[in-house]
Amino acid sequence: xxxxxxxxxxxxxxxxxxxxxxxxxxxxxxxxxxxxxxxxxxxxxxxxxxxxxxxxxxxxxxxxxxxxxxxxxxxxxxxxxxxxxxxxxxxxxxxxxxxxxxxxxxxxxxxxxxxxxxxxxxxxxxxxxxxxxxxxxxxxxxxxxxxxxxxxxxxxxxxxxxxxxxxxxxxxxxxxxxxxxxxxxxxxxxxxxxxxxxxxxxxxxxxxxxxxxxxxxxxxxxxxxxxxxxxxxxxxxxxxxxxxxxxxxxxxxxxxxxxxxxxxxxxxxxxxxxxxxxxxxxxxxxxxxxxxxxxxxxxxxxxxxxxxxxxxxxxxxxxxxxxxxxxxxxxxxxxxxxxxxxxxxxxxxxxxxxxxxxxxxxxxxxxxxxxxxxxxxxxxxxxxxxxxxxxxxxxxxxxxxxxxxxxxxxxxxxxxxxxxxxxxxxxxx
Ligand SMILES: Cc1cc2nc3c(=O)[nH]c(=O)nc-3n(C[C@H](O)[C@H](O)[C@H](O)COP(=O)(O)O)c2cc1C
Numbered sequence: 479x480x481x482x483x484x485x486x487x488x489x490x491x492x493x494x495x496x497x498x499x500x501x502x503x504x505x506x507x508x509x510x511x512x513x514x515x516x517x518x519x520x521x522x523x524x525x526x527x528x529x530x531x532x533x534x535x536x537x538x539x540x541x542x543x544x545x546x547x548x549x550x551x552x553x554x555x556x557x558x559x560x561x562x563x564x565x566x567x568x569x570x571x572x573x574x575x576x577x578x579x580x581x582x583x584x585x586x587x588x589x590x591x592x593x594x595x596x597x598x599x600x601x602x603x604x605x606x607x608x609x610x611x612x613x614x615x616x617x618x619x620x621x622x623x624x625x626x627x628x629x630x631x632x633x634x635x636x637x638x639x640x641x642x643x644x645x646x647x648x649x650x651x652x653x654x655x656x657x658x659x660x661x662x663x664x665x666x667x668x669x670x671x672x673x674x675x676x677x678x679x680x681x682x683x684x685x686x687x688x689x690x691x692x693x694x695x696x697x698x699x700x701x702x703x704x705x706x707x708x709x710x711x712x713x714x715x716x717x718x719x720x721x722x723x724x725x726x727x728x729x730x731x732x733x734x735x736x737x738x739x740x741x742x743x744x745x746x747x748x749x750x751x752x753x754x755x756x757x758x759x760x761x762x763x764x765x766x767x768x769x770x771x772x773x774x775x776x777x778x779x780x781x782x783x784x785x786x787x788x789x790x791x792x793x794x795x796x797x798x799x800x801x802x803x804x805x806x807x808x809x810x811x812x813x814x815x816x817x818x819x820x821x822x823x824x825x826x827x828x829x830x831x832x833x834x835x836x837x838x839x840x841x842x843x844x845x846x847x848x849x850x851x852x853x854x855x856x857x858x859x860x861x862x863x864x865x866x867x868x869x870x871x872x873x874x875x876x877x878x879x880x881x882x883x884x885x886x887x888x889x890x891x892x893x894x895x896x897x898x899x900x901x902x903x904x905x906x907x
Pocket of ligand 1: 506590
Protein backbone atom coordinates (compact mmCIF):
# COMPACT_ATOMS: atom_id res chain seq x y z
CA UNK A 479 0.00 0.00 0.00
CA UNK A 480 2.70 2.46 0.97
CA UNK A 481 4.61 1.77 -2.27
CA UNK A 482 1.98 3.68 -4.15
CA UNK A 483 2.99 6.77 -2.21
CA UNK A 484 6.71 6.12 -2.04
CA UNK A 485 8.64 9.28 -1.23
CA UNK A 486 10.61 11.29 -3.71
CA UNK A 487 13.50 13.01 -2.03
CA UNK A 488 13.99 16.68 -2.80
CA UNK A 489 10.37 16.91 -3.87
CA UNK A 490 9.43 20.46 -4.68
CA UNK A 491 7.77 22.25 -1.79
CA UNK A 492 4.92 23.15 -4.10
CA UNK A 493 4.02 19.48 -4.50
CA UNK A 494 1.22 17.99 -2.51
CA UNK A 495 1.73 14.82 -0.47
CA UNK A 496 -1.22 12.74 -1.63
CA UNK A 497 -3.83 10.96 0.41
CA UNK A 498 -7.31 9.91 -0.54
CA UNK A 499 -10.48 11.59 0.63
CA UNK A 500 -11.73 8.32 2.12
CA UNK A 501 -8.62 8.02 4.25
CA UNK A 502 -8.69 9.21 7.84
CA UNK A 503 -5.69 9.48 10.04
CA UNK A 504 -4.95 10.18 13.62
CA UNK A 505 -2.15 10.68 16.09
CA UNK A 506 -2.02 10.64 19.86
CA UNK A 507 0.28 12.87 21.90
CA UNK A 508 1.16 13.41 25.53
CA UNK A 509 0.01 16.61 27.23
CA UNK A 510 2.90 18.60 25.71
CA UNK A 511 2.17 17.53 22.14
CA UNK A 512 4.89 14.86 21.91
CA UNK A 513 3.80 12.11 19.52
CA UNK A 514 3.03 8.81 21.25
CA UNK A 515 1.22 6.88 18.52
CA UNK A 516 -0.82 7.13 15.35
CA UNK A 517 -2.11 5.08 12.48
CA UNK A 518 -0.27 3.96 9.40
CA UNK A 519 -1.90 6.59 7.15
CA UNK A 520 -0.54 9.33 9.42
CA UNK A 521 2.94 7.85 9.23
CA UNK A 522 2.82 7.26 5.49
CA UNK A 523 1.70 10.79 4.60
CA UNK A 524 4.27 12.36 6.91
CA UNK A 525 6.99 10.30 5.19
CA UNK A 526 8.72 9.66 8.50
CA UNK A 527 9.38 6.31 10.15
CA UNK A 528 7.77 5.43 13.49
CA UNK A 529 11.21 5.63 15.06
CA UNK A 530 11.41 9.26 13.94
CA UNK A 531 7.85 10.17 14.90
CA UNK A 532 7.32 8.58 18.31
CA UNK A 533 8.87 10.82 20.94
CA UNK A 534 9.11 13.82 18.57
CA UNK A 535 7.13 17.02 19.14
CA UNK A 536 4.20 17.31 16.77
CA UNK A 537 5.76 20.34 15.23
CA UNK A 538 8.09 18.05 13.21
CA UNK A 539 5.43 18.27 10.54
CA UNK A 540 4.78 22.01 11.00
CA UNK A 541 4.57 23.91 7.74
CA UNK A 542 6.05 27.43 7.63
CA UNK A 543 2.88 28.71 5.90
CA UNK A 544 0.83 28.13 9.06
CA UNK A 545 0.02 31.31 11.03
CA UNK A 546 1.20 31.07 14.63
CA UNK A 547 -2.14 32.46 15.82
CA UNK A 548 -3.92 29.26 14.79
CA UNK A 549 -1.72 27.10 17.03
CA UNK A 550 -2.08 29.65 19.82
CA UNK A 551 -5.88 29.24 19.69
CA UNK A 552 -5.58 25.46 19.39
CA UNK A 553 -3.38 25.14 22.48
CA UNK A 554 -5.31 27.70 24.49
CA UNK A 555 -8.51 25.73 23.92
CA UNK A 556 -7.28 22.15 24.27
CA UNK A 557 -5.42 23.02 27.49
CA UNK A 558 -8.80 24.11 28.86
CA UNK A 559 -10.23 20.72 27.89
CA UNK A 560 -12.08 22.05 24.84
CA UNK A 561 -12.17 19.80 21.78
CA UNK A 562 -11.14 21.92 18.79
CA UNK A 563 -11.27 21.67 15.03
CA UNK A 564 -8.78 23.48 12.79
CA UNK A 565 -7.47 23.57 9.26
CA UNK A 566 -3.78 22.72 9.29
CA UNK A 567 -1.20 22.73 6.52
CA UNK A 568 1.53 20.20 7.23
CA UNK A 569 4.88 19.42 5.73
CA UNK A 570 6.04 15.89 5.06
CA UNK A 571 9.66 14.85 5.53
CA UNK A 572 10.60 15.51 1.92
CA UNK A 573 9.10 19.00 1.91
CA UNK A 574 5.74 18.34 0.29
CA UNK A 575 2.65 19.84 1.84
CA UNK A 576 -0.74 18.42 2.77
CA UNK A 577 -3.81 20.11 4.20
CA UNK A 578 -5.99 18.49 6.84
CA UNK A 579 -8.97 19.39 8.93
CA UNK A 580 -7.99 18.18 12.39
CA UNK A 581 -10.14 17.60 15.42
CA UNK A 582 -7.99 17.67 18.51
CA UNK A 583 -9.62 16.15 21.58
CA UNK A 584 -8.31 16.16 25.13
CA UNK A 585 -7.99 12.64 26.55
CA UNK A 586 -6.49 11.29 29.74
CA UNK A 587 -2.80 12.16 29.74
CA UNK A 588 -2.78 13.97 26.42
CA UNK A 589 -4.58 14.59 23.16
CA UNK A 590 -5.81 12.77 20.06
CA UNK A 591 -6.02 14.42 16.67
CA UNK A 592 -8.22 12.88 13.98
CA UNK A 593 -7.81 14.30 10.49
CA UNK A 594 -9.68 14.30 7.24
CA UNK A 595 -9.01 15.75 3.83
CA UNK A 596 -10.75 19.14 3.64
CA UNK A 597 -12.79 19.82 0.51
CA UNK A 598 -15.55 22.27 1.51
CA UNK A 599 -15.97 25.90 0.47
CA UNK A 600 -15.04 26.94 4.01
CA UNK A 601 -11.63 25.39 3.38
CA UNK A 602 -11.07 27.68 0.37
CA UNK A 603 -11.88 30.72 2.52
CA UNK A 604 -9.70 29.42 5.35
CA UNK A 605 -6.70 29.02 3.01
CA UNK A 606 -7.07 32.61 1.82
CA UNK A 607 -7.48 33.87 5.38
CA UNK A 608 -4.39 31.93 6.57
CA UNK A 609 -2.29 33.56 3.84
CA UNK A 610 -3.49 36.97 5.05
CA UNK A 611 -2.75 36.18 8.69
CA UNK A 612 0.70 34.84 7.86
CA UNK A 613 1.48 38.07 6.01
CA UNK A 614 0.14 40.09 8.94
CA UNK A 615 2.36 38.13 11.35
CA UNK A 616 5.42 38.59 9.16
CA UNK A 617 5.00 42.25 8.31
CA UNK A 618 3.73 43.48 11.68
CA UNK A 619 5.88 41.21 13.82
CA UNK A 620 2.94 40.47 16.11
CA UNK A 621 2.98 37.87 18.87
CA UNK A 622 1.02 34.60 18.44
CA UNK A 623 -1.45 35.96 21.00
CA UNK A 624 -2.01 39.15 19.01
CA UNK A 625 -2.44 37.14 15.84
CA UNK A 626 -4.96 34.88 17.62
CA UNK A 627 -6.92 37.97 18.67
CA UNK A 628 -6.97 39.15 15.04
CA UNK A 629 -8.21 35.72 13.89
CA UNK A 630 -11.00 35.78 16.46
CA UNK A 631 -11.96 39.34 15.47
CA UNK A 632 -12.17 38.25 11.82
CA UNK A 633 -14.37 35.29 12.80
CA UNK A 634 -16.70 37.58 14.75
CA UNK A 635 -16.93 39.80 11.70
CA UNK A 636 -18.01 36.74 9.73
CA UNK A 637 -20.76 35.98 12.27
CA UNK A 638 -19.02 33.38 14.44
CA UNK A 639 -19.32 34.48 18.07
CA UNK A 640 -16.44 32.23 19.19
CA UNK A 641 -13.70 30.10 17.65
CA UNK A 642 -15.73 27.12 18.91
CA UNK A 643 -18.65 28.19 16.73
CA UNK A 644 -16.37 28.38 13.70
CA UNK A 645 -14.86 25.03 14.49
CA UNK A 646 -18.36 23.47 14.70
CA UNK A 647 -19.51 25.03 11.48
CA UNK A 648 -16.40 24.00 9.57
CA UNK A 649 -16.43 20.38 10.73
CA UNK A 650 -20.09 20.09 9.71
CA UNK A 651 -19.29 21.59 6.30
CA UNK A 652 -16.32 19.26 5.85
CA UNK A 653 -18.37 16.19 6.75
CA UNK A 654 -21.06 17.29 4.32
CA UNK A 655 -18.58 17.88 1.48
CA UNK A 656 -16.88 14.56 2.20
CA UNK A 657 -20.18 12.65 2.14
CA UNK A 658 -20.94 14.23 -1.19
CA UNK A 659 -17.52 13.47 -2.67
CA UNK A 660 -17.81 9.85 -1.51
CA UNK A 661 -21.38 9.64 -2.89
CA UNK A 662 -22.73 8.89 0.57
CA UNK A 663 -26.25 9.86 1.46
CA UNK A 664 -26.65 13.13 3.29
CA UNK A 665 -26.44 12.98 7.08
CA UNK A 666 -29.96 14.05 8.08
CA UNK A 667 -28.97 14.66 11.69
CA UNK A 668 -26.20 17.08 10.84
CA UNK A 669 -28.45 18.78 8.32
CA UNK A 670 -31.18 19.27 10.95
CA UNK A 671 -28.66 20.81 13.30
CA UNK A 672 -27.35 23.13 10.61
CA UNK A 673 -30.95 24.17 9.84
CA UNK A 674 -31.37 25.04 13.50
CA UNK A 675 -28.86 27.88 13.31
CA UNK A 676 -30.85 30.24 11.02
CA UNK A 677 -34.06 29.26 12.88
CA UNK A 678 -32.47 30.27 16.18
CA UNK A 679 -31.29 33.51 14.65
CA UNK A 680 -34.91 34.28 13.70
CA UNK A 681 -36.02 33.36 17.22
CA UNK A 682 -33.42 35.72 18.66
CA UNK A 683 -34.70 38.52 16.42
CA UNK A 684 -38.30 37.87 17.48
CA UNK A 685 -37.31 37.88 21.15
CA UNK A 686 -35.56 41.20 20.67
CA UNK A 687 -38.61 42.67 18.97
CA UNK A 688 -40.75 41.44 21.87
CA UNK A 689 -38.52 43.28 24.35
CA UNK A 690 -38.61 46.40 22.19
CA UNK A 691 -42.42 46.34 21.97
CA UNK A 692 -42.69 46.15 25.74
CA UNK A 693 -40.14 48.92 26.19
CA UNK A 694 -42.25 51.16 23.93
CA UNK A 695 -45.38 50.88 26.08
CA UNK A 696 -43.65 51.38 29.41
CA UNK A 697 -44.84 55.00 29.63
CA UNK A 698 -48.47 54.29 28.72
CA UNK A 699 -50.00 53.89 32.21
CA UNK A 700 -48.53 57.19 33.43
CA UNK A 701 -49.65 58.99 30.26
CA UNK A 702 -53.13 57.60 30.87
CA UNK A 703 -53.09 58.81 34.44
CA UNK A 704 -52.12 62.30 33.36
CA UNK A 705 -54.92 62.37 30.79
CA UNK A 706 -57.36 60.95 33.39
CA UNK A 707 -56.49 63.68 35.91
CA UNK A 708 -57.60 66.26 33.35
CA UNK A 709 -60.77 64.38 32.37
CA UNK A 710 -62.28 63.11 35.58
CA UNK A 711 -62.19 63.45 39.37
CA UNK A 712 -59.53 61.39 41.17
CA UNK A 713 -60.30 57.66 41.22
CA UNK A 714 -62.43 57.85 38.06
CA UNK A 715 -62.66 54.95 35.59
CA UNK A 716 -59.76 56.00 33.34
CA UNK A 717 -57.30 56.24 36.22
CA UNK A 718 -58.56 52.88 37.54
CA UNK A 719 -57.98 51.41 34.06
CA UNK A 720 -54.49 52.90 33.92
CA UNK A 721 -53.68 51.44 37.33
CA UNK A 722 -54.87 48.00 36.25
CA UNK A 723 -52.94 48.29 33.05
CA UNK A 724 -49.77 49.14 34.96
CA UNK A 725 -50.17 46.20 37.36
CA UNK A 726 -50.77 43.76 34.56
CA UNK A 727 -48.02 45.07 32.36
CA UNK A 728 -45.61 44.77 35.32
CA UNK A 729 -46.59 41.13 35.58
CA UNK A 730 -46.02 40.68 31.87
CA UNK A 731 -42.60 42.34 32.14
CA UNK A 732 -41.67 39.95 34.94
CA UNK A 733 -42.64 37.13 32.67
CA UNK A 734 -40.27 38.35 30.00
CA UNK A 735 -37.52 37.09 32.30
CA UNK A 736 -38.38 33.62 31.01
CA UNK A 737 -36.82 34.63 27.70
CA UNK A 738 -33.51 35.53 29.28
CA UNK A 739 -30.76 33.55 30.93
CA UNK A 740 -27.58 34.23 32.94
CA UNK A 741 -29.22 36.88 35.11
CA UNK A 742 -30.87 38.47 32.13
CA UNK A 743 -27.57 39.16 30.36
CA UNK A 744 -28.27 36.86 27.43
CA UNK A 745 -31.35 36.02 25.42
CA UNK A 746 -32.40 32.40 25.63
CA UNK A 747 -32.03 32.03 21.86
CA UNK A 748 -28.40 33.18 22.05
CA UNK A 749 -27.63 30.74 24.83
CA UNK A 750 -29.34 27.93 22.95
CA UNK A 751 -27.36 28.83 19.84
CA UNK A 752 -24.05 28.32 21.68
CA UNK A 753 -25.21 24.83 22.63
CA UNK A 754 -26.42 24.04 19.13
CA UNK A 755 -22.92 24.84 17.87
CA UNK A 756 -21.60 22.56 20.58
CA UNK A 757 -24.05 19.80 19.58
CA UNK A 758 -23.11 20.24 15.93
CA UNK A 759 -19.46 19.78 16.81
CA UNK A 760 -20.09 16.74 18.97
CA UNK A 761 -22.36 15.09 16.41
CA UNK A 762 -19.96 15.64 13.53
CA UNK A 763 -16.99 14.61 15.67
CA UNK A 764 -18.75 11.47 16.87
CA UNK A 765 -19.49 10.46 13.28
CA UNK A 766 -15.89 10.99 12.35
CA UNK A 767 -14.78 9.16 15.47
CA UNK A 768 -17.03 6.22 14.60
CA UNK A 769 -15.48 6.00 11.16
CA UNK A 770 -11.90 6.31 12.33
CA UNK A 771 -12.55 3.68 14.97
CA UNK A 772 -13.92 1.29 12.34
CA UNK A 773 -10.97 1.97 10.04
CA UNK A 774 -8.57 1.41 12.94
CA UNK A 775 -10.25 -1.86 13.99
CA UNK A 776 -10.15 -3.15 10.41
CA UNK A 777 -6.50 -2.18 10.02
CA UNK A 778 -5.76 -3.99 13.25
CA UNK A 779 -7.48 -7.18 12.09
CA UNK A 780 -5.74 -7.02 8.69
CA UNK A 781 -2.42 -6.78 10.49
CA UNK A 782 -1.61 -3.41 8.87
CA UNK A 783 -0.94 -1.75 12.20
CA UNK A 784 1.82 -2.58 14.59
CA UNK A 785 1.53 -4.37 17.89
CA UNK A 786 -0.09 -2.46 20.73
CA UNK A 787 -2.46 -0.72 18.32
CA UNK A 788 -5.49 -2.13 20.13
CA UNK A 789 -4.83 0.52 22.80
CA UNK A 790 -5.40 3.19 20.14
CA UNK A 791 -8.67 1.53 19.13
CA UNK A 792 -9.73 1.61 22.81
CA UNK A 793 -8.89 5.33 23.06
CA UNK A 794 -10.94 6.07 19.94
CA UNK A 795 -13.86 3.96 21.18
CA UNK A 796 -13.95 5.82 24.49
CA UNK A 797 -13.83 9.16 22.72
CA UNK A 798 -16.66 8.11 20.43
CA UNK A 799 -18.82 7.20 23.42
CA UNK A 800 -18.08 10.54 25.10
CA UNK A 801 -18.91 12.52 21.99
CA UNK A 802 -22.19 10.68 21.42
CA UNK A 803 -23.25 11.14 25.03
CA UNK A 804 -22.27 14.79 24.99
CA UNK A 805 -24.11 15.45 21.72
CA UNK A 806 -27.23 13.83 23.17
CA UNK A 807 -27.00 15.74 26.44
CA UNK A 808 -26.47 19.06 24.74
CA UNK A 809 -29.41 18.53 22.42
CA UNK A 810 -31.59 17.41 25.29
CA UNK A 811 -30.75 20.63 27.15
CA UNK A 812 -31.67 22.62 24.04
CA UNK A 813 -34.95 20.74 23.79
CA UNK A 814 -35.74 21.43 27.46
CA UNK A 815 -34.91 25.13 27.14
CA UNK A 816 -37.06 25.52 24.05
CA UNK A 817 -39.92 23.70 25.78
CA UNK A 818 -39.62 26.17 28.67
CA UNK A 819 -39.60 29.01 26.17
CA UNK A 820 -42.80 27.72 24.59
CA UNK A 821 -44.39 27.66 28.04
CA UNK A 822 -43.25 31.24 28.74
CA UNK A 823 -44.59 32.39 25.38
CA UNK A 824 -47.98 30.76 26.05
CA UNK A 825 -48.20 32.30 29.54
CA UNK A 826 -47.27 35.62 28.08
CA UNK A 827 -49.96 35.31 25.42
CA UNK A 828 -52.51 34.68 28.14
CA UNK A 829 -51.35 37.69 30.14
CA UNK A 830 -51.40 39.86 27.06
CA UNK A 831 -55.00 38.77 26.45
CA UNK A 832 -55.78 40.17 29.92
CA UNK A 833 -54.02 43.41 29.02
CA UNK A 834 -55.97 43.52 25.81
CA UNK A 835 -59.29 43.43 27.63
CA UNK A 836 -58.17 46.49 29.63
CA UNK A 837 -57.35 48.19 26.34
CA UNK A 838 -60.91 47.44 25.13
CA UNK A 839 -62.34 48.85 28.38
CA UNK A 840 -60.32 51.99 27.82
CA UNK A 841 -61.79 52.34 24.33
CA UNK A 842 -65.31 51.89 25.70
CA UNK A 843 -64.69 54.50 28.40
CA UNK A 844 -63.27 56.92 25.83
CA UNK A 845 -66.41 56.39 23.72
CA UNK A 846 -68.58 57.19 26.73
CA UNK A 847 -66.68 60.41 27.34
CA UNK A 848 -67.24 61.44 23.71
CA UNK A 849 -65.38 64.46 22.34
CA UNK A 850 -63.87 65.12 25.77
CA UNK A 851 -61.68 62.05 25.41
CA UNK A 852 -59.70 63.33 22.41
CA UNK A 853 -56.55 63.44 24.57
CA UNK A 854 -56.90 59.68 25.15
CA UNK A 855 -56.96 58.81 21.45
CA UNK A 856 -53.17 58.79 20.83
CA UNK A 857 -52.66 56.60 23.94
CA UNK A 858 -55.31 54.12 22.80
CA UNK A 859 -53.91 54.10 19.26
CA UNK A 860 -50.50 53.28 20.67
CA UNK A 861 -52.03 50.42 22.65
CA UNK A 862 -53.77 49.10 19.52
CA UNK A 863 -50.49 49.03 17.61
CA UNK A 864 -48.73 47.41 20.51
CA UNK A 865 -51.26 44.59 20.79
CA UNK A 866 -51.17 43.83 17.08
CA UNK A 867 -47.34 43.74 17.21
CA UNK A 868 -47.19 41.51 20.29
CA UNK A 869 -49.75 39.01 18.98
CA UNK A 870 -47.78 38.64 15.78
CA UNK A 871 -44.43 38.30 17.56
CA UNK A 872 -45.70 35.74 20.06
CA UNK A 873 -47.28 33.71 17.28
CA UNK A 874 -43.97 33.69 15.44
CA UNK A 875 -42.04 32.76 18.59
CA UNK A 876 -44.33 29.79 19.17
CA UNK A 877 -44.01 28.69 15.56
CA UNK A 878 -40.21 28.96 15.63
CA UNK A 879 -40.01 27.13 18.97
CA UNK A 880 -42.04 24.26 17.47
CA UNK A 881 -39.80 24.11 14.44
CA UNK A 882 -36.71 24.09 16.67
CA UNK A 883 -38.06 21.22 18.74
CA UNK A 884 -38.79 19.17 15.62
CA UNK A 885 -35.28 19.81 14.29
CA UNK A 886 -33.67 18.91 17.63
CA UNK A 887 -35.66 15.67 17.78
CA UNK A 888 -34.57 14.85 14.23
CA UNK A 889 -30.94 15.52 15.14
CA UNK A 890 -30.85 13.48 18.34
CA UNK A 891 -28.28 10.65 18.09
CA UNK A 892 -30.16 7.37 17.66
CA UNK A 893 -28.14 5.61 20.32
CA UNK A 894 -28.71 8.34 22.90
CA UNK A 895 -30.67 7.29 25.93
CA UNK A 896 -29.61 10.03 28.32
CA UNK A 897 -31.63 11.70 31.01
CA UNK A 898 -33.50 14.95 30.72
CA UNK A 899 -30.87 16.57 32.87
CA UNK A 900 -28.16 18.46 31.12
CA UNK A 901 -24.77 17.33 32.34
CA UNK A 902 -21.81 18.64 30.45
CA UNK A 903 -19.39 15.75 30.19
CA UNK A 904 -16.95 17.97 28.40
CA UNK A 905 -16.57 21.70 28.74
CA UNK A 906 -17.02 23.66 25.57
CA UNK A 907 -17.14 27.26 24.52
C1 LIG B 1 -2.81 16.13 19.24
C2 LIG B 1 -2.08 17.24 18.56
C3 LIG B 1 -1.90 17.21 17.19
C4 LIG B 1 -1.21 18.21 16.54
N1 LIG B 1 -1.06 18.12 15.19
C5 LIG B 1 -0.30 19.04 14.53
C6 LIG B 1 -0.09 18.93 13.15
O1 LIG B 1 -0.59 18.03 12.47
N2 LIG B 1 0.69 19.86 12.56
C7 LIG B 1 1.27 20.89 13.26
O2 LIG B 1 1.98 21.69 12.67
N3 LIG B 1 1.04 21.03 14.58
C8 LIG B 1 0.27 20.13 15.23
N4 LIG B 1 0.05 20.27 16.58
C9 LIG B 1 0.53 21.50 17.25
C10 LIG B 1 1.99 21.44 17.61
O3 LIG B 1 2.09 20.91 18.91
C11 LIG B 1 2.62 22.83 17.59
O4 LIG B 1 1.94 23.70 18.44
C12 LIG B 1 2.65 23.46 16.19
O5 LIG B 1 3.28 22.62 15.27
C13 LIG B 1 3.33 24.81 16.17
O6 LIG B 1 4.57 24.75 16.73
P1 LIG B 1 5.08 25.93 17.64
O7 LIG B 1 3.99 26.08 18.67
O8 LIG B 1 6.37 25.48 18.21
O9 LIG B 1 5.17 27.10 16.72
C14 LIG B 1 -0.65 19.28 17.26
C15 LIG B 1 -0.81 19.31 18.65
C16 LIG B 1 -1.53 18.31 19.28
C17 LIG B 1 -1.69 18.35 20.77
